[in-house]
Amino acid sequence: MTLALNVRLDKSGYLIMxxxxxxxxxxxxxxxxxxxxxDVLQRAGVFPFQLLVGHQCGDGGVLCAEDRAANAGAIVAGGRILSVYEVGAExxxxxxEADRASTTVLLASEY
Incomplete structure (x- = not known):
């Protein structure tokens, strides 16, 4: 299945995919x-599925190189996978989770 995803929120450092x-x-x-x-996503006009699709397809958002490498290993070996997206100032x-039983969308401050 191929899906086109083009998300743009501009001028404030918002998510761009x-x-x-x-x-x-x-x-x-x-x-x-x-x-x-x-609440943050709704105020910014971003649907949660947009982040989830990117996450599931390997777009880690604003991860550093070390975290991107950890995700690549986790996808193969079954570890925890993290994506970080900037939406406005948040x-x-x-x-x-490593067992793929659940995925959580949360604010960084809630971690």
Whole structure:
């Protein structure tokens, strides 16, 4: 399945994703989100699925090189996978557990 995803929120450092061929790399399991994360996303006009699709397809957001390498290993070996997205002044974490039973969307301050 190929999905086109083009998200742009500009002028304030908002999320920008421009990927056209997205292939899921792992299962998300049960998806949960905190009220704080949902509030920030709603105010910014970002749907949670936009972050989840990017996360599941290997777009880690604003991760450093070390965290990107850890994610690559985790996808192969079954470890925890982290993505970090900047939405306005907030950072949103998307974390899939090592057993792939669940994925959580939360504010960095809620971690």
């Amino acid at each position: 421009n990927r056209t061929n997205l292939t899921p790399l792992f299962h998300l399991g049960r998806i949960v989100a905190t009220p704080g994360a949902l 950072k949103i974490y998307v974390i899939t």
